Amino acid sequence: MRLDLTHIQRWIEPGSRVLDLGCGNGEFLELLRDARQVRGTGLEIDERNITEAIYRGLNIVEQDMDQGLSNFPDQSFDTVVMAHALQAVHYPDRVLEEMLRIGRECIVTFPNFGQWRCRLHLGTRGRMPVSKFMPYHWYDTPNIHFCTVKDFEALCQERNIRILARDVVGNGKTRPLLASAWPNLFATTAIYRITR
Amino acid sequence: MLACGRELAGYDLVYETYGELNAGRSNAVLVCHALSGHHHAAGYHSEGDRKPGWWDECIGPGKPIDTERFFVVSLNNLGGCHGSTGPSSINAGTGKPWGPDFPPLRVRDWVHSQARLADRLGIDCWAAVIGGSLGGMQAMRWALEYPERVKHCVVIAAAMKLSAQNLAFNEVARQAILSDPDFAGGHYMEKEIIPARGLSLARMVGHITYLSDHAMASKFGRDLRSGTLEQGAEDLAEFQVQSYLRYQGSQFSSSFDANTYILMTRALDYFDLAREYDNDPVLAFRHSRCSFLVLSFSTDWRFSPQRSREIVDALIAADRPVTYAEIQADEGHDAFLLPIPRYLEVFSAYMRRVGEDR
Numbered sequence: 001m002r003l004d005l006t007h008i009q010r011w012i013e014p015g016s017r018v019l020d021l022g023c024g025n026g027e028f029l030e031l032l033r034d035a036r037q038v039r040g041t042g043l044e045i046d047e048r049n050i051t052e053a054i055y056r057g058l059n060i061v062e063q064d065m066d067q068g069l070s071n072f073p074d075q076s077f078d079t080v081v082m083a084h085a086l087q088a089v090h091y092p093d094r095v096l097e098e099m100l101r102i103g104r105e106c107i108v109t110f111p112n113f114g115q116w117r118c119r120l121h122l123g124t125r126g127r128m129p130v131s132k133f134m135p136y137h138w139y140d141t142p143n144i145h146f147c148t149v150k151d152f153e154a155l156c157q158e159r160n161i162r163i164l165a166r167d168v169v170g171n172g173k174t175r176p177l178l179a180s181a182w183p184n185l186f187a188t189t190a191i192y193r194i195t196r
Numbered sequence: 197m198l199a200c201g202r203e204l205a206g207y208d209l210v211y212e213t214y215g216e217l218n219a220g221r222s223n224a225v226l227v228c229h230a231l232s233g234h235h236h237a238a239g240y241h242s243e244g245d246r247k248p249g250w251w252d253e254c255i256g257p258g259k260p261i262d263t264e265r266f267f268v269v270s271l272n273n274l275g276g277c278h279g280s281t282g283p284s285s286i287n288a289g290t291g292k293p294w295g296p297d298f299p300p301l302r303v304r305d306w307v308h309s310q311a312r313l314a315d316r317l318g319i320d321c322w323a324a325v326i327g328g329s330l331g332g333m334q335a336m337r338w339a340l341e342y343p344e345r346v347k348h349c350v351v352i353a354a355a356m357k358l359s360a361q362n363l364a365f366n367e368v369a370r371q372a373i374l375s376d377p378d379f380a381g382g383h384y385m386e387k388e389i390i391p392a393r394g395l396s397l398a399r400m401v402g403h404i405t406y407l408s409d410h411a412m413a414s415k416f417g418r419d420l421r422s423g424t425l426e427q428g429a430e431d432l433a434e435f436q437v438q439s440y441l442r443y444q445g446s447q448f449s450s451s452f453d454a455n456t457y458i459l460m461t462r463a464l465d466y467f468d469l470a471r472e473y474d475n476d477p478v479l480a481f482r483h484s485r486c487s488f489l490v491l492s493f494s495t496d497w498r499f500s501p502q503r504s505r506e507i508v509d510a511l512i513a514a515d516r517p518v519t520y521a522e523i524q525a526d527e528g529h530d531a532f533l534l535p536i537p538r539y540l541e542v543f544s545a546y547m548r549r550v551g552e553d554r
Contacts, residue, residue, distance in 0.1 A: 060519050061519065
């Protein structure tokens, strides 16, 4: 399981109601269900992922976040999670607003484009970074709204979004001290727990 | 006691079952049929049969409704014309066919009669109640009327109520039958005639709504069956689609009862899931206790994906477990009867969950 997902588990109340936006094959919702008795719903658009998630016995709704989330009532979930999808939606700010409307709390994770490798790649080669972590070219990438840790926090401040906690994933298996100390430079993935 | 306030002294329901009921009686699945369906949903009755049951693509060993795993019950609904008591049955009170005097039925009447069938079969709780189109409406009604007797509800290509356009098409179909002189006010059986033209026309109209524009284009296009459109030729040209529709109509008119068709289309018209719940589907679904699978097909314009999403949205707002997929398919409403790979895959995946009782 991706490190950001194992990290955010502890922020989810046992037995709570969770909406997972872009839930993939449902691996995370399954973990939450089995380990924390969470009542989860996942949103996904990839056909293969949907079938796999149904096999896991999860409740999956085929719905495109970019078409809106207005069908979800205000404050109808305890937590709304969006892991590694913020950079792939058309209007990240609108999706964030919707998440905060639907959930009491939200958890967002995204790849940090301010990480030093990206900067180095762009700075020295003058080309958009392509790595194992972000294996797409600029023209075929689903990631259309990259941002940095600082960018995200600026948006939160501008929109009066309260950051309850920040966590980071750096290079390597354990969380490196560097990423905690200078997240914008060393975090590969940023993890935020937010509310309004 | 029926929804219309009248009573039926007694009635027969004809049904088929596939697979074995397990010792715990926990693997029973009810299949509800659509407008023109019946009890023969899967397999062949004899080697001479030209076609298998109407939902053979989905019911059988290794198929989504896996008969190795489930005990499947499929009946002909009350009011039908394939063996269950209906307008073409003899009214014991008069010794004549019921005809147009058969009590009008609602979807809830079917559900209640199906519940009595379940009692007879010793099934306290269905592992799943499943239906497409009008069958999906019965499945939803089950979830509200007998919440403790349904674990999973599978609603395919359905809607919570008909749109004005749906009502309009049904009215054209009924008028076609009613205006056929051979309908004789519904008493055609006593005169030993059938309103074949009216019934055939009704089916032709209905059939158009089951297919998508795309399906018709790819199946028939503007191909001619006979005649020519060349200049200088006077004889009439006939398109393939014309002859196809006429064939469908005439096949149907020889196998279906006109009064039943009128009864079934009215039941469809009158169905409104949330009517008794303040017209609030969220309030309605709060009465359910089961998990739902909702499926729609991209080119279905009879009950479009939007109708299914309304069901899903109400379930979400009612905090009920729901899984939804919109299947890309060119075949329109009819797609729910066809072996579309992703449809079968999603359906199978969900039914496996039903079997594992999660």
